[in-house]
Amino acid sequence: MILKDKLAAQIPKLREEAKNIVSKNGSAVIGEVTVEQIYGGMRGIKGLMCDTSEVGLDTGLIIRGIPILELTDKLPEEIFYLLLTGELPDHEGLVDLQNELKRRMDVPFYVWNVINGLPMETHPMVMLNTAVLVMENESFFKKRYEEGMPKDHLWEPMFWDALNLLARIPVIAAYIYRRKFNKGPRINSDFSLDWASNYARLLGINDPDGSFAKLMKLYLVLHSDHEGGNVSAMATQTVGSALSDMYFAISAGLNGLAGPLHGLANQECLRFILKLRDDIGHPPSDEEVKNYAINLLNNKKVISGYGHAVLRVTDPRFTAFCDFGEQVMKDDEIFRIVRQLYKVVPPILTEQGKVKDPWPNVDAASGALLFHYGMTEFEYYTVLFSVSRIIGLAAQLVINRAMMAPIIRPKSVTTKFVKNAVTPKKEEKKVAK
Ligand code: CMX
Secondary structure, three states, X not given: OHHHHHHHXXXXXXXXXXXXXXXXXXXXXXXXXXXXXXXXXXXXXXXOOOOOEEEEOOOEEEEOOEEHHHOOOOOHHHHHHHXXXXXXXXXHHHHHHHHHHHXXXXXXXXXXXXXXXXXXXXXHHHHHHHHHHHHHHHOHHHHHHHHOOOHHHOHHHHHHHHHHHHHHHHHHHHHHHHHHOOOOOOOOOOOOOOHHHHHHHHHOOOOOOOHHHHHHHHHHHHOOOOOOOOHHHHHHHHHHHOOOOHHHHHHHHHHHHOOOOOOOXXXXXXXXXXXXXXXXXOOOOHHHHHXXXXXXXXXXXXXXXXXXXXXXXXXXXXXXXXXXXXXXXXXXXXXXXXXXXXXXXXXXXXXXXXXXXXXXXXXXXXXXXXHHOOOXXXXXXXXXXXXXXXXXXXXXHHHHHHOOOOOOOOOOOOHHHHHHHHOHHHHHHHHHO
């Protein structure tokens, strides 16, 4: 397979490069850790390797050196290829990857039984993650590891696990949508379609002009990766570093994505916009939106879709979604509120003074676009996010296995340790007595 061969050709050089960097500069210091960072979620500590993408404070997401806004016309499969190899595929490479994915789309029958056995009120993220976890039995990595495959080859079964999971995840995710929200029976795949368009078809959303399929392509590209330090990526890579297989590791990441400060924020964000509309009771003026936001902050609530742990500018993914909205649904009532919030919220958050990033993140616009197409079940939005993010999580896992990355094991400290570290003299005196 073209992608796998390309990767196989790159790996020896990458290993050599990493080995040289460490042997020549192993003890070089590239950062420091402050007490504030220990108490503050390790924010900004440089301690993880991730070459698939980077997130600059003032640039947003850059995938393998290419800003995300330059990749909005690409297919998610192309992004997977790019994340893994650092290059976009040519036509042949893309078709080869798409054919591999199509060959692997059959979902094991027991997955349907497991999903059907869950209570209807189960959150769609639990359905998705349960489906991912039960497929662990399918893992090539697990089998090869148990057979004693040498460490330097373990990336290969990891790669095949990634392809299987990527091929099946839209089929499973679409079924969850249809079952959970009573949309009718499962729809069969159309093998002539690309990965995202097929997912759009399987969801069964009415799409006479094909623009929902376009939105799906954009959505699945924009959410695909966000470097290595976010909750889902770090959880995935930490679990993967214990040589847990792809299914265990991705499942861990999806649990993190289900948190309201991370992936679940997209459902919260649309809920917030709908509540704003209902509370105000008519198409709001800018002034009304502003007062509503101020009132929320006065009541110690967060404004969903605003702020970011790393970014300090408008998230370019928000910009990409807004551009799409401007073209396709300029006069949509909910999209209009998204634009109004963008006008009024950043100055309010800036004035309040405590938020480090007053700008919108990706979640501030995505839900409004989905809502426009009748996908009003916002509980499902994090599943969409997951389908996309699995692209990046899987690519990172394959690369980390290829690089024979060691088990992740940072050091924790006690309160006593911190107190001693910040008051060494006092402590020394005590010891001297
Ligand atoms: N509205 C109100 N207050 C906010 C805020 C917002 N949108 N964003 C941050 N703050 C507050 C924080 O709660 C914190 O308050 P306290 O000091 O009282 O605890 C203070 O501002 C400082 O926070 P920060 O350093 O600017 O932000 P963090 O790095 O701690 O958190 C994030 C980042 C995203 C969790 C936070 O901005 C937030 O809760 N935003 C709303 C939820 C959201 O949109 N999440 C989606 C993130 C995208 C993703 O990861 O998928």
